[in-house]
Amino acid sequence: MSHDDGEGRGPKDGEAEADPNLVARRQLLGRMSVGLGVAGGVALGVPMVGFVVAPLASTPPEEWRSIGGIGAFKIGETVAVTFADASPLPWAGVTGKTAAWLRRVSETEFVAFSINCAHLGCPVRWLPDAHLFMCPCHGGVYYQDGSVAAGPPPHALPQYPVRVRDGNVEIRTTPIPIG
């Protein structure tokens, strides 16, 4: 209970603490602060968790894409082929396409290399006379089996699975690991 001490001074600190209205107001402000803190944490945390989880949840589907009849490819030749990306967006247009270097190894066997360099993704070129893949960006060089011959690529050219079905050569789209 507050009282005047006879010298015109107000209530002491301890007495102010005991004022029920003041205590209730402080409790309300305290709860509002906690509530706002939680809301702020959720507002920041949900997008961050989504950012981390989204790539895992939206892994592009792997699909077999037909790239032509088997007769269109000569044994021993390495040619560039294009096909629809793993998950092209409806409005992607030509950017929804990707490419690979396809080599017919035998009557029934094919091998397909990523056209994107394993360093930073530049398109590599096949040099048939040298039997090498060359990257024009930083001088990366790969042997004909895709293994690194020189330069900064950290690993071999990734390969796509290839199969022959009903006389057609098919490539399975997969996300390509770069870098």
Ligand code: FES
């Ligand atoms: S992107 Fe090919 S060597 Fe750097």
